[in-house]
Amino acid sequence: MEVLTGQVAVVTGAGRGIGEAISKRLAKLGAAVVLIARDAERLAEVNGQIEMAGGRAEVFPLDLRDEEAITALANSIKERYGRCDILVNNAGIGAMGAPLHETSPDTWEAVMATNLRAPYLMIRALAPLMIATGSGHIINISSLAGHNPLKNGAAYAASKWGLNGLTYSAAEELRDYGVRVSAVAPGSVNTSFGSRVTDAGWKIQSEDVANVVAMLVTQSPQSFVSEVLLRPTRKH
Template sequence: MTAAGGTTVGAAGGGGLLAGAVAAVTGAGTGIGREIALRLAAEGADVVLTGRSTGPMEEVAGQVRAGGRRALVVPMDLRDPASIRAAAEAAEAEFGRVDVLVNNSGVGGPSKPMWEIDPEEWEDTFRVNVTGTFLACRAFLPGMVARRSGSVVVIGSVTGKRPLVNRTPYAASKTALIGMVRTLAWELGPHGVRVNLVSPGGVEGERIEWVLQQQAQARGITVEEARADFAEGSPLKRLVPAGDVAHAVAWLASPRSASVTGDDLNVSAGLVMY
């Protein structure tokens, strides 16, 4: 079965990079999260799908099951610590463990000059992107630590390393994730758990279209011109398919990257190289 973006669920058959693993993905119903969940399942993992909208996640779960893997849909809001704890408990109850945690959920935040941003808008961006990641790790990591095995992958952004006009809260929150991942890798290393970050560039889909519209408006140019300028900044002269991000996540989650931790992998068509 082929999902949007090219992921073939069940293509890995009985093997795959993650054969027999259990992976939890936040924000698994749409966009990058959907593609990640389907890729992990294609690589042999059973998947815990978490997020606020259960309808899209049930559709993803149906594709996972059709490919021969198990799927559990759990409502979870990164603004609500109790729901995060409940999701971790549900995953443990259903599968007995979680081997991989993919912190994908995030919000774009406001798009306007910093001096026009309301404190509530700033706080909400950090509440989801940074504190939400902290709370998910806090809920899911004890089991990995106890088993002395696991992999955590956090979805950051190249905007955490390069400017994006009128997106200060988003940029600051994504930069914060780099420090979180590097430090957490040191804390978890002695327990056999790895932590890494993936920094996508402009990923094809609804969110980048919104970003391009905001950039075009701020700069007084057309959306087509904004898209061309964005793509021109990379050696490959294009945006990034969501499936490419999912492949990177699957590799970092798997034993193939057993000696990689605390790292930041750019999947940006070369837009960022550091």
């Protein structure tokens, strides 16, 4: 069922893990997917797999901490497609394992730049294209750590609590334009991302998060979901 045919989706962190699963899912639904991460080779692999499956994608390697690169991305999308229907701000880094008082300013800055400033820069760059068409979805991949305390992961938790505030506020700013902004907050997902949970049996799969994104972007236009909290069920 290719319900997103004709739509353009931008997914950050598309080279592996949750972003890879989301990209493949959106391509399967018919969207042309712009794949973002730093590792161009990984993106090319994902791109190849999408095209082999009959989907449409292109790679745009960039560092999301680079404001100019994000401006260039937005210009390229405007030129090539003239629209942006879906933005998934998924890329994120962890930096867990030390208490806040032992966390270096460099680590703090890297976490904030990737997890919080980058979604802001991406929305700043791409929301105007959505406003122009009077529709669009922005989905920010947050975390249950954006609702709970995270011992030895304070910078990460702070970035995700911040991302939730950004999400709910931007949703109010953009809803009048028909642009819907949502957060997805998973518990531990079975990816290579640094995680506190060691027992893989309890983990959510990347495809479960992709299912939620698919549900959000196929929601009827008169309503939107503010946030989904995604938890694992029993041990498998």
